[in-house]
Amino acid sequence: MSATAAVSFEPTPNPATMKFLLHRHVADEGFDCPTAQDAERSPLASKIFGFPWTSAVYIGTDFITVTKQDWVDWELLAQPLSGLIQEHLNNEEPVVVEFVSSPEDDANDEPIVRNIKSVLNREIRPVVALDGGDIVFHKYVDGTLFVRMKGACSGCPSSQVTLKEGIETRMKELFAEIKEVVSV
Incomplete structure (x- = not known):
């Protein structure tokens, strides 16, 4: 140990x-x-x-x-x-057993979806993790990015502000195609 x-x-x-x-x-x-x-x-x-x-x-x-x-x-x-x-x-007991790869990782994604996932993983998720939460890609349809808020972000009173003023603003700066970011 x-x-x-x-x-x-x-x-x-x-x-x-x-x-x-x-x-x-x-x-x-x-x-x-x-x-x-x-x-x-x-x-x-x-x-x-x-x-x-x-x-x-x-x-x-x-x-x-x-x-x-x-x-x-x-x-x-x-x-x-x-x-x-x-x-x-x-006691060296396992925390998570047999971690399966997530459905967010799909080699058949369109380039915009791969780029969105990359920004989420590189920029957004590490910042959200500082507060004990996580945000993951759910889907991208017709200019709307759907994400799933997890951990401390799920049900947090300030998560809507984080979503709209932080995440949505940053994603719109990087991707002209994104019109809105919505939590599912």
Whole structure:
């Protein structure tokens, strides 16, 4: 077992979601678990969903965001949850098993779609990940880019501002064809 920093946590712009910094690489790409059923391939997410206050879990490359129900406060949850995650990592239990390539990667994409995905992956996703979230390409149809907000971004009160004033503005600067960016 390698010595690594203890799991730490920090708030996100979404008050219901806390970001847990793992200080190590645990996944090659994000894995979203908006429900307990979606956590099937993640032993750690399944463990977290064992608590009745869990609403969603998102696993990033080196962090996890957990969204809680409104009836419980982070002051009671954050430290014990950080310890549970640390114990899971210390025991070298898997975080995500058999990660399958995502449907976003298609060699038959049109050039504009490949370019949009490239900008999302290179510019947008790393910035959104700083707040414990993720944004992935869903589809591009007739000038409208459809994206899926995950992790702390899902249900965040400021996600619409991020989407319209940040992501949409940047994508329109780069691609004259894009008229609108919509979250699905």
